[in-house]
Amino acid sequence: MNDNVFVWLNDPQNWAGTRFTAGIVDQIVAHLWYTVIGLVIAFVIGFPLGLVLGHSGRAGWLVSLANGLRSLPAVGLLILLYVVVSPLITGRGDLVYLVPTEIVLVLLALPAILANTYAGVRNVEPAARDAAHGMGMTERQVLLQVELPNALPLIFSGVRSATLQVIATATIAAYVGLGGLGRFIYDGLASHRFGEMAGGAVLVAALALLVDLTLALVQRYTVSPGVTGRFSRRATRADSRTAAVTEQVASEAATD
Amino acid sequence: MNLAAGTSPWDLFGYFADHRAAVLHLFWEHVWLSVMPVVLGLAISLPLGYLARRSRWVYAPAVSVTGLLYTIPSLALFLIMPTLLGTRILNPLNVVAALTVYTVALLVRVVADGLGAVPDDVAQSATAMGLTRTQRLRRVELPLAVPVIAAGLRVATVANMSLVAIAGTIGIPELGQLFITGFQLSVNGPYYPPILLGILLCVLLALVLDVLIVLGARLLTPWQRVTAAR
Numbered sequence: 001m002n003d004n005v006f007v008w009l010n011d012p013q014n015w016a017g018t019r020f021t022a023g024i025v026d027q028i029v030a031h032l033w034y035t036v037i038g039l040v041i042a043f044v045i046g047f048p049l050g051l052v053l054g055h056s057g058r059a060g061w062l063v064s065l066a067n068g069l070r071s072l073p074a075v076g077l078l079i080l081l082y083v084v085v086s087p088l089i090t091g092r093g094d095l096v097y098l099v100p101t102e103i104v105l106v107l108l109a110l111p112a113i114l115a116n117t118y119a120g121v122r123n124v125e126p127a128a129r130d131a132a133h134g135m136g137m138t139e140r141q142v143l144l145q146v147e148l149p150n151a152l153p154l155i156f157s158g159v160r161s162a163t164l165q166v167i168a169t170a171t172i173a174a175y176v177g178l179g180g181l182g183r184f185i186y187d188g189l190a191s192h193r194f195g196e197m198a199g200g201a202v203l204v205a206a207l208a209l210l211v212d213l214t215l216a217l218v219q220r221y222t223v224s225p226g227v228t229g230r231f232s233r234r235a236t237r238a239d240s241r242t243a244a245v246t247e248q249v250a251s252e253a254a255t256d
Numbered sequence: 257m258n259l260a261a262g263t264s265p266w267d268l269f270g271y272f273a274d275h276r277a278a279v280l281h282l283f284w285e286h287v288w289l290s291v292m293p294v295v296l297g298l299a300i301s302l303p304l305g306y307l308a309r310r311s312r313w314v315y316a317p318a319v320s321v322t323g324l325l326y327t328i329p330s331l332a333l334f335l336i337m338p339t340l341l342g343t344r345i346l347n348p349l350n351v352v353a354a355l356t357v358y359t360v361a362l363l364v365r366v367v368a369d370g371l372g373a374v375p376d377d378v379a380q381s382a383t384a385m386g387l388t389r390t391q392r393l394r395r396v397e398l399p400l401a402v403p404v405i406a407a408g409l410r411v412a413t414v415a416n417m418s419l420v421a422i423a424g425t426i427g428i429p430e431l432g433q434l435f436i437t438g439f440q441l442s443v444n445g446p447y448y449p450p451i452l453l454g455i456l457l458c459v460l461l462a463l464v465l466d467v468l469i470v471l472g473a474r475l476l477t478p479w480q481r482v483t484a485a486r
Binding site: 005070071072073074075076077079080082083084087164167168171172175176182185186189194197198200201202204205208209212 | 324326327328329330331332333334335336339345414415417418421422424425426427431432434435436438439442445446447448451452454455458459462463
């Protein structure tokens with residue numbers, strides 16, 4: 001009875017790896033790298049674009065288009081891009097797997113970041129915006145000193161849901177051949193080592209929870225208490241992972 | 257199941273014609289696997305959301321626990337489910353259970369907030385007219401919350417559509433199987449038909465279900481058309 005999650009997770013050799021196989025530590029680092037690369041690219045595109053579009057109130061269709069991307073199945077997109085891109089990349093190494101995966105990760109992360117930044121800036125109370133203009137602030141100052149701090153909770157929930165989606169999809173990327181924690185899942189499944197498979201699943205879940213927790217902490221210390229209402233008596237808008245979705249639901253209900 | 261290549265690498269409809277029965281079988285499996293969790297999830301979320309609405313002591317834990325469940329990547333949840341349920345790894349029930357968890361995670365909050373969004377004066381006039389608490393819930397609060405709940409259902413359904421396809425990579429038959437087939441057939445040069453067909457059917461299914469939910473919500477809220485026409 002050596003094929004057990006606990007046995008697998010407790011074996012130091014599985015963590016360190018051998019000269020020929022990557023250990024758990026290596027794969028966690030790899031998984032985080034894939035996640036960070038995809039998120040940073042999506043953020044660099046989505047965040048400024050969302051700020052500018054939200055401030056000017058123009059090109060809402062672009063946001064709807066980004067939202068439409070959500071109905072595409074991630075696995076299908078991943079495999080399609082892999083099949084399209086892989087013949088174009090020659091040479092050894094992980095690049096053949098990495099490039100299509102990162103494209104998919106960016107495509108998945110972009111809608112959440114863009115739409116939430118846009119909605120966050122749009123939803124700033126007009127009174128606050130008018131007051132800022134009345135005080136003689138320039139457009140730039142209004143955006144960065146009034147709209148951005150007020151939009152932060154929504155932006156954070158966008159980034160958090162994008163992060164979760166990226167971590168989940170990076171796991172699937174192991175199916176086409178990339179590293180990361182999904183490696184254990186698919187390798188274990190293929191060779192009937194169920195301890196390894198379940199161990200991989202547990203590690204991915206733990207990684208997702210930890211990363212989300214970290215982002216929640218960052219959110220707690222960056223978002224102004226005046227915005228979250230943390231010190232007011234009606235502190236009902238505590239952050240939650242489903243907040244992004246709920247906001248989206250609310251905006252959809254409003255437009256219907 | 258025979259999904260072998262046969263047509264040219266671009267002939268989408270030729271591929272479909274060749275494998276009609278197999279593809280349709282996968283399609284219906286996909287429908288079942290993605291609709292069932294939404295139905296179950298709604299059935300669980302309505303009472304849970306109501307409880308969360310009634311008491312703050314249920315709301316905070318319900319929202320945070322379900323939020324926590326929402327962070328678990330789907331592939332991991334599909335594979336952890338057998339341990340919790342005692343099912344076999346390739347049992348489609350794992351997928352149904354996992355997606356039900358996600359649907360509940362999303363809908364509990366939506367239901368609670370939707371019920372909470374009923375204006376105070378409306379709830380009070382219902383009480384003043386002599387409605388009991390249950391009658392008020394069934395005849396006033398729930399109908400008024402329908403648009404919000406429907407919007408939540410739309411999000412959950414579209415999300416499930418994509419998540420079900422992921423189960424294909426661990427060998428559960430549904431449209432994800434087409435992606436796997438395309439991947440395997442592309443070893444010696446790209447072979448697009450199964451992949452494109454899979455994406456097309458997924459998006460189509462998401463669209464149809466979306467329209468059905470919107471229509472259902474419209475039927476349940478006839479007064480909205482009246483106010484819109486005014």
